[in-house]
Amino acid sequence: MAGLRENSHLSLNGGRTNLPGRRWRRLAMFAGLVLVAATVGCSPGDKEAAREPADDPDQARPMPVAAIVVHYQNSYRVRVGYTGRIHAPRRGSLGFERSGRLARIMVREGDRVAAGAVLAELDTARLDAQLAELKAQHHEAEADLKLAKRTYRRLAVLHRDGHVSSQRLDEAEARREAAAARVARLAASIDRLDVELAKSRLLAPFEAVVTRRIADEGTVLAAGAPVIEVIESARPAEAKIGLPLHFAERLKTGERYPVRLEDGRTVEARLAGLVPSLAGRARTLLARLELPDGSGAIDGSLAILSLEDVVAQRGFWLPVDALTADLRGLWRVYKVIPSAGAREPARVAFENVQILHTDGRRAYVTGTLDEGDAVIAGGLTRVVPGMAVEIVERRASDGARRQTGSAS
Numbered sequence: 001m002a003g004l005r006e007n008s009h010l011s012l013n014g015g016r017t018n019l020p021g022r023r024w025r026r027l028a029m030f031a032g033l034v035l036v037a038a039t040v041g042c043s044p045g046d047k048e049a050a051r052e053p054a055d056d057p058d059q060a061r062p063m064p065v066a067a068i069v070v071h072y073q074n075s076y077r078v079r080v081g082y083t084g085r086i087h088a089p090r091r092g093s094l095g096f097e098r099s100g101r102l103a104r105i106m107v108r109e110g111d112r113v114a115a116g117a118v119l120a121e122l123d124t125a126r127l128d129a130q131l132a133e134l135k136a137q138h139h140e141a142e143a144d145l146k147l148a149k150r151t152y153r154r155l156a157v158l159h160r161d162g163h164v165s166s167q168r169l170d171e172a173e174a175r176r177e178a179a180a181a182r183v184a185r186l187a188a189s190i191d192r193l194d195v196e197l198a199k200s201r202l203l204a205p206f207e208a209v210v211t212r213r214i215a216d217e218g219t220v221l222a223a224g225a226p227v228i229e230v231i232e233s234a235r236p237a238e239a240k241i242g243l244p245l246h247f248a249e250r251l252k253t254g255e256r257y258p259v260r261l262e263d264g265r266t267v268e269a270r271l272a273g274l275v276p277s278l279a280g281r282a283r284t285l286l287a288r289l290e291l292p293d294g295s296g297a298i299d300g301s302l303a304i305l306s307l308e309d310v311v312a313q314r315g316f317w318l319p320v321d322a323l324t325a326d327l328r329g330l331w332r333v334y335k336v337i338p339s340a341g342a343r344e345p346a347r348v349a350f351e352n353v354q355i356l357h358t359d360g361r362r363a364y365v366t367g368t369l370d371e372g373d374a375v376i377a378g379g380l381t382r383v384v385p386g387m388a389v390e391i392v393e394r395r396a397s398d399g400a401r402r403q404t405g406s407a408s
Contacts (some may be wrong), residue, residue, distance in 0.1 A: 062345040063382065066393040067374040068318055075312045076364045078357055080261070081304040084241030085286075086297045088208060089233035093214075095226045096122055097199045102219045102227065107110035109213060113204045114234060118230050122221070123130075131193045145179035152176045165386055174206055180247040202227060207234040231299050236291050239269055239303040242284030247307060248274055251287065259289055262301040283364075315356055315366040317397045321378035323363060324354070331355055331365070334383050336374040336391060345388035348376070 049071040100122035107119050152172040158164040208230035214225045239259050243251075251257070269289035279286060289305065291297050318333065326332040330352045338345045355366030369375065374391060376383055383389075 008393050018390040024088055033297045062390040063386040064392040065336070065383075065389045066377040066395065067391045068322060068377050069394055069396045070316050070369050070371060070373045070375060071397045072314055072371055073328045074314050075310050076315065076317075076357060078309055078311060079306050080247075080309045081306050082241050082243055082247070083304050084239055085238050086261075086291070086299055086301045086303050087240050088233075088237055088299045090208075090232040091211075091299075091302050092205055092208070093226040094119065094202055094228045095224050096108060096120075096202060096203070096221060096243065097223060098122070098196060099126075099221060099223045100200065101220055102215055104218060105213060105227070106214075107210045107213075107228065109210055112208045113208055113210065113230070115204055115206050115208075117204045118201050119204055119210075120202040124197055127193055127197050127200065130192065131197070134186055134189045134193060136184065136191060141179065141183040141186050145176070145183050148172070148176035148179040156281070160188055190266040197296055202373050204230065206232050209233045236293050236295065237297045237299060238272065239291060239297075239305070241287050241289065241303065241305045243287050244284060245278070245307070245391040247309075248285040248287060250307075257289065258306045259291070261297055262293070262303070265295075266306075267295050267297075271355065311357070313356055313366070315364050316369075318353075318364050318375065319365055319377060320358065320361065322375055322380070323355070323365075324380050326352055329354075331363075331371070333365075333367075334380060334385075335369065335374040336376065336389060346386055346390065348383055348389055358388075 034106050037267050081152050102140050103121050104124040105120045106117075107113060113119065120133040135341065152169075152175075155164050155169045155172045159166065159169045210228060210230050213227075214227040214229065215221060215225070251271055252273070253271050253273055258266050259269040260266045272288040272290045275288070277286075277288040278284065287305070289303075297303070316347045322333055324333075331354070332350050333353055334348050335351050339346045351367060351369055353369070355363050357364040374394065377393075377395065378387070
């Protein structure tokens with residue numbers, strides 16, 4: 001028996017039976033069967049549920065928006081501006097009436113001068129010499145005239161006594177008249193030189209401000225050549241603005257109208273008058289508006305007359321934030337379509353409109369929208385057609401506002 005057990009043990013060892021290897025293979029097969037059973041036990045629906053996260057409640061909530069309620073009107077009012085320039089009441093390009101060398105200029109640009117003030121002078125040395133010569137000749141002529149008068153009186157006495165002939169008396173009378181004529185002629189020459197000397201001084205024709213010096217000392221000037229330019233400072237400046245005929249006919253002389261100056265200030269100017277003549281290619285009437293004292297308007301600067309006009313065209317107002325550009329010159333707005341049922345949210349659809357007028361903040365438009373439609377007022381970068389929205393604020397296109405929590 002002992003030998004048999006020994007032989008059995010040897011046969012088992014001699015064969016290729018390996019007990020630990022079989023055990024591992026059995027464990028691997030068992031694990032594979034468990035994995036297959038687990039995979040088959042999971043349904044496709046369970047897999048999708050495992051992959052998809054839970055719905056986000058914020059994504060399903062309608063977006064709150066503010067809306068403009070469309071209200072049509074048959075016309076709109078606009079402020080129309082017409083541009084002109086500021087002009088001094090009077091201006092002058094001043095020069096001498098006679099030719100000569102410019103000796104002195106007493107003013108510079110920006111100086112204020114009174115009426116009659118001396119602005120510049122010509123060299124008068126030659127005139128002064130001529131004047132001195134004429135005055136000496138005039139003095140000599142007056143002496144000759146005195147002698148001629150005395151001689152005539154003496155001869156008249158002798159002629160009366162018969163001691164002098166009539167011929168000699170007549171000659172004495174002629175010499176007296178000639179001397180008187182020479183005195184008068186020299187006096188006229190002196191007056192002429194005084195006028196020439198006066199014309200050698202350039203005087204301010206009115207109270208003014210010097211705006212330009214054209215020539216300097218030493219320049220030889222022709223008669224009438226401009227030397228200094230001035231503008232009047234005593235009276236207020238004027239705005240001269242061209243207006244269309246239909247606008248000009250509405251204005252009344254003496255009434256005040258708003259004029260915006262180039263520095264941004266607005267002043268009330270009085271209409272001084274309308275020039276009854278159409279000028280230029282634009283066929284406008286020139287309006288003269290007197291600015292108030294102390295306006296500080298600068299000569300040559302721009303001035304804009306602001307007038308109100310009524311345009312008869314049907315449309316409604318929207319804020320510019322409610323508009324976005326579309327094709328072919330049209331603009332797009334987003335209309336809120338009310339919900340069909342209590343559980344359905346309001347939706348967004350777009351409509352095209354045309355801008356008729358804008359003042360930079362609002363736009364007057366016309367289009368296919370109906371009276372009472374609600375248009376999203378702003379924030380259009382977050383809005384797309386078909387989006388669910390909720391109107392939290394309604395504002396009429398005329399500016400009235402009310403709070404609401406419903407889109408219907």
